[in-house]
Amino acid sequence: xxxKTPVAPPHPHVTVDDVWHGALPKETQMVAGAAGMRxxxxxxTALRARPPAFTPLRGGELLLINPxxxxxxxxxxxxxxxxxxxxxxxxxxxxVSGRVSVEARRVADAHGxxxxxxxxxxALDQVEQQVLRYVVDRRAELHERAQDLHRQLSxxxxxxxxxxxxxxxxxxxxxxxxxxxxxxxxxxxxxGERLPEDLxxxxxxERPALDEWLREVPLSAFDPPxxxxxxxxxxxxLIAPILVQxxxxxxxxxxxxxxxxxxxxRLAVGRAxxxxxxxxxxxxxxxxxxxxxxxxxxxxxxAGRPGSHEAARxxxxxxxxxxxxxxxxxxxxxxxxxxxARIRGAWERQLAVMRSSALVRDRGATTIALISLTGRRxxxxxxxxxxxxxxxRAATAAAVAVGYGAVRSGATxxxxxxxxxxxxxxxxxxxxxxxSATAFSDLGLYRLLYALQPLPxxxxxxxxxxxxxxxxxxxxxxxxxxxAYLATNGSPTDxxxxxxxxxxxxLYRLGRLEDLLQVDLRDAEVRLGLHLALxxxxxxxx
Numbered sequence: 001x002x003x004k005t006p007v008a009p010p011h012p013h014v015t016v017d018d019v020w021h022g023a024l025p026k027e028t029q030m031v032a033g034a035a036g037m038r039x040x041x042x043x044x045t046a047l048r049a050r051p052p053a054f055t056p057l058r059g060g061e062l063l064l065i066n067p068x069x070x071x072x073x074x075x076x077x078x079x080x081x082x083x084x085x086x087x088x089x090x091x092x093x094x095x096v097s098g099r100v101s102v103e104a105r106r107v108a109d110a111h112g113x114x115x116x117x118x119x120x121x122x123a124l125d126q127v128e129q130q131v132l133r134y135v136v137d138r139r140a141e142l143h144e145r146a147q148d149l150h151r152q153l154s155x156x157x158x159x160x161x162x163x164x165x166x167x168x169x170x171x172x173x174x175x176x177x178x179x180x181x182x183x184x185x186x187x188x189x190x191x192g193e194r195l196p197e198d199l200x201x202x203x204x205x206e207r208p209a210l211d212e213w214l215r216e217v218p219l220s221a222f223d224p225p226x227x228x229x230x231x232x233x234x235x236x237x238l239i240a241p242i243l244v245q246x247x248x249x250x251x252x253x254x255x256x257x258x259x260x261x262x263x264x265x266r267l268a269v270g271r272a273x274x275x276x277x278x279x280x281x282x283x284x285x286x287x288x289x290x291x292x293x294x295x296x297x298x299x300x301x302x303a304g305r306p307g308s309h310e311a312a313r314x315x316x317x318x319x320x321x322x323x324x325x326x327x328x329x330x331x332x333x334x335x336x337x338x339x340x341a342r343i344r345g346a347w348e349r350q351l352a353v354m355r356s357s358a359l360v361r362d363r364g365a366t367t368i369a370l371i372s373l374t375g376r377r378x379x380x381x382x383x384x385x386x387x388x389x390x391x392x393r394a395a396t397a398a399a400v401a402v403g404y405g406a407v408r409s410g411a412t413x414x415x416x417x418x419x420x421x422x423x424x425x426x427x428x429x430x431x432x433x434x435x436s437a438t439a440f441s442d443l444g445l446y447r448l449l450y451a452l453q454p455l456p457x458x459x460x461x462x463x464x465x466x467x468x469x470x471x472x473x474x475x476x477x478x479x480x481x482x483x484a485y486l487a488t489n490g491s492p493t494d495x496x497x498x499x500x501x502x503x504x505x506x507l508y509r510l511g512r513l514e515d516l517l518q519v520d521l522r523d524a525e526v527r528l529g530l531h532l533a534l535x536x537x538x539x540x541x542x
Contacts, residue, residue, distance in 0.1 A: 023134035032108035044131035059090030087111035146267035153275035182250030240273035346395035399435035465533035
């Protein structure tokens with residue numbers, strides 16, 4: 001495949017075609033693998049006579065091969081077999097000194113691996129150095145262009161020109177269609193007025209895979225990770241997350257093909273994502289300054305005042321929290337005083353690690369969190385609470401009681417979820433101890449009694465049922481015995497085991513109770529009334 005074609009204008013990244021025209025010897029011919037000429041070249045290495053034949057391959061290398069050296073490496077090795085083994089390692093292409101066999105050409109064409117025939121007699125180490133100098137110089141040029149691009153985009157963001165201006169400038173600088181996914185919207189700047197439907201569907205379908213990818217890479221707002229991902233019909237995109245205050249606020253993409261999207265595009269989308277983050281931080285700061293004059297958002301949501309729900313929903317949305325999706329309210333209170341701020345900090349860090357959207361604040365000695373349960377791998381409520389419980393205990397070095405309500409959705413449900421969490425916290429600490437984690441659903445009958453607490457009839461029932469013990473139960477041992485007896489289904493033996501007493505002692509106390517209360521504890525109705533009176537006492541003493 002004969003002589004070279006005229007040199008084209010420089011591409012935005014170093015391709016195999018660039019190296020062919022700019023660095024390889026003049027008489028070099030391209031003999032196979034034309035489909036891969038847009039592959040990017042990042043390095044060059046020559047075949048060596050002693051193993052390993054090549055330096056460790058990381059992808060993007062142009063390989064220089066002397067067929068006479070193959071037999072020194074392995075007598076059974078042919079050029080075709082070598083190319084077959086290299087095809088899956090992401091190399092950019094290969095240049096061979098001298099004649100190239102038909103079988104080697106067939107393998108190169110099958111894998112779209114560019115294959116060149118170098119003039120016979122060339123010193124491959126000199127070719128290697130020439131290609132490396134060319135690649136380094138071109139990458140330096142790309143870096144300068146990327147720095148200029150970053151400066152222009154950052155200036156737009158700092159000037160508050162808005163996201164549309166940033167997208168338009170990015171499209172102008174790269175000549176590539178731009179897509180921004182942010183705030184449940186998809187903005188497009190490119191050929192045509194709208195994003196083609198097949199690409200829009202492919203982008204939407206790929207979102208779960210992006211979540212998986214971002215769990216495996218380090219995240220930085222200034223230098224976000226960039227990935228090349230395939231879409232449909234031979235299209236691909238370079239995509240970078242937009243990171244704002246440790247959370248993913250959206251995604252920025254450049255659309256093209258695998259061969260078209262190169263190093264400059266990779267740098268451009270990363271720098272543009274950072275500029276978008278600057279713009280979003282600036283816009284968010286302006287909104288937050290407005291919100292500071294209003295009631296704190298979490299208070300507004302949990303207060304549940306009529307007419308406030310829509311305004312609270314919009315404020316939550318601006319902060320990246322969707323109250324129309326499932327959420328959980330969790331509260332905590334440390335046994336030691338003055339620990340609420342530590343719990344809040346520990347929860348914010350833990351939720352950031354889990355990438356869970358949340359609103360967290362202190363209320364006196366109590367910490368409360370409204371936590372989104374959306375996401376492909378959102379933990380189960382019990383598992384989430386367990387992690388928060390451990391984080392709070394570690395941060396305070398003290399016992400911490402935790403309570404949480406039912407999973408709900410909608411702005412109107414936040415107040416109910418908060419009340420449930422507070423009741424679970426209060427009753428759980430009373431019933432299960434100062435280091436307990438209690439779900440509202442675990443409270444059983446106490447849920448009803450807690451709701452009836454304001455009614456005077458509740459206290460009257462308790463007082464009438466136990467009035468005859470007043471002044472006659474020193475140290476409360478009779479009530480303690482009664483509670484153990486009722487909790488063990490009326491078994492004196494089990495009650496004695498629970499109280500670590502002799503069975504006869506329990507029988508004596510039960511007899512004393514029957515005499516004082518003038519009841520027969522064998523009567524199921526009597527036991528039910530007394531058990532209810534004791535549970536009411538638990539609620540009233542909270």
